[in-house]
Amino acid sequence: MNSLSTMSCVSRGCRCGRSHGDGLQCSSSPCRWCELVIKHRYHAARADVETFLRDDQAMGIYLYGELMLSSSRKHKVLARKCLSAVANEMDANSLCVVCSVRN
Numbered sequence: 001m002n003s004l005s006t007m008s009c010v011s012r013g014c015r016c017g018r019s020h021g022d023g024l025q026c027s028s029s030p031c032r033w034c035e036l037v038i039k040h041r042y043h044a045a046r047a048d049v050e051t052f053l054r055d056d057q058a059m060g061i062y063l064y065g066e067l068m069l070s071s072s073r074k075h076k077v078l079a080r081k082c083l084s085a086v087a088n089e090m091d092a093n094s095l096c097v098v099c100s101v102r103n
Helices: 003-012 030-039 043-055 060-069 073-086 092-102
Strands: none
Touching: 030 043, 030 060, 043 060, 043 073, 060 073, 060 092
16 A cells, blocks of 8 residues: 555544455554554544553554654654653563663
């Protein structure tokens, strides 16, 4: 799927996992959905990313990296906010990995 098609799918907020008539394939995976939100700076769905990082900490390590390495200031702020909210509950190894990306 090219970037324009992906953005069209993201802008619909669709996460059904099915193919649409225009050849788009939506992702049923919450992790993939969050990747698309980050990649295309779809700020309207940042709450989905925040929820994912809070509720699925092990899978969220990759997304923390994406957020922290992003050129978007809003992404970096979101990563810091989410990390500070779950740092005390996070596995020590996962926290170490996330903090190494942050610095």
